[in-house]
Amino acid sequence: MSAAPIFTSTALKPRHSFQTDDRNLLPIAEKVQAGERLSFEDGVTLFRSGDILAVGWLANLVRERLHGDLTYFNVNRHINPTNVCVASCRLCAFGRKKGEADTYTMALEEAFETAASGYTEAVTEFHIVGGLHPDLPFEYFMDLVRGLKQRFPKVHIKAFTMVEIAFLAKRGKMTIPEALQQMKDAGVDSMPGGGAEIFADRIRHIICDHKIDGGEWLDTARLAHQMGFRSNATMLYGHVEADEDRVDHMMRLRAVQDETGGFQTFIPLSFHPDHTALSHIPKSTGMLDLRQIAVGRLMLDNFPHIKSYWQMVTPQMAQISLRFGADDVDGTVIEEKIYHDAGATTPQGMRRADLVRLITEAGRIPFERDTLYRAITRTEDTFTVSA
DSSP: OOOOOOEOOOTOOGGOOOSOOGGGGHHHHHHHHHHHOOOHHHHHHHHHHOOHHHHHHHHHHHHHHTTEEEEEEEEEEEOOOOOOSSSOTOOOOBBBOOOTTTTTBBOHHHHHHHHSSSSSSSSSSEEOOOOSSSOOOOOHHHHHHHHHHHHOSEEEEEEOOOHHHHHHHEEETTTTHHHHHHHHHHHHOOOOTTTOOOOOOOHHHHHHHHHHHHHHHHHHHHHHHHHTTTEEEEHHHHHHHHOOHHHHHHHHHHHHHHHHOOOOEEEEEEEOTSSSTTTTOOOOHHHHHHHHHHHHHHTTTTTTBBOOOOHHHHHHHHHHHHHOOOEEEEEEEESSOOOHHHTOOOOOOOOHHHHHHHHTTTOOEEEEEETTTBBBEEEETEEEEOO
């Protein structure tokens, strides 16, 4: 058998010589080199290309254009105040119905003790998400944030997904802008990106039809950005969605980012099916994980950062992804519940030194950041944030 032909784009500069055995990638490569925006059709082509190394090469080109060898991480702690949830999402292994034996809800002092426990290294961020509890009042969550701010004034509080914000506003009988203002007054600094899943209605009705729809998620994010909050954005992949659904999801995020500029980071999340109603679905492969990160970097030209969440894809795959478009590996986390309830076998936390080693051995330069991507300087067990 003869070898597959190799196609070379002559439009690229010599130092960026691009070779592939998939001629469909050539016009995309020329757009990437020129800094032109990719189309929906381009995104589908990237997902369907057999030349994953060429796709990764293009994503790495963009990644290094934006960040060089820098790879970002932080020292953070996850706090999940409750697993009681009114939703019945088929994708979730974390949420429990009120009254079930393995439910929990933290008293405020318990949450404060959880925040203070763990590593001796001073955390720079509390990441707070939980279930949609039918009985906890809005004020419980504001008291939680206020109490954390009083006890840890230097720590950035990244709290409440767009799904939680919409739910808490309804529980508090207020508009979403009114709820966001109260969150800001209490001390919420930014929002995580969870709950986005896949925006396509056809898919959302299968995996999470008890949540707000994709349009409502985007509208809530838009309002938060207009009030000065920064947030992340996620996408859950590897379940019942098609390539077109993933591209549509990213295109819709890109459109909101054009309006607001409020998204900091795109976080592709690999679906873990164990202990969910979709446990019959095979787990994601490493090829899909790398491809999703790479396509995300190429499609989301207005997102500053692409995160490879090591808890989901494993530390080893996170290292490889740093050559496939990712420039961020998240943080120490300390105790992650949501994805481990769904069968994740990675450690529940990682020390700062281990993250530095992970990045360094991938041939990249570790850059410790705060939530807003400002440089962190450490002295003993405290830190300072660069202006």
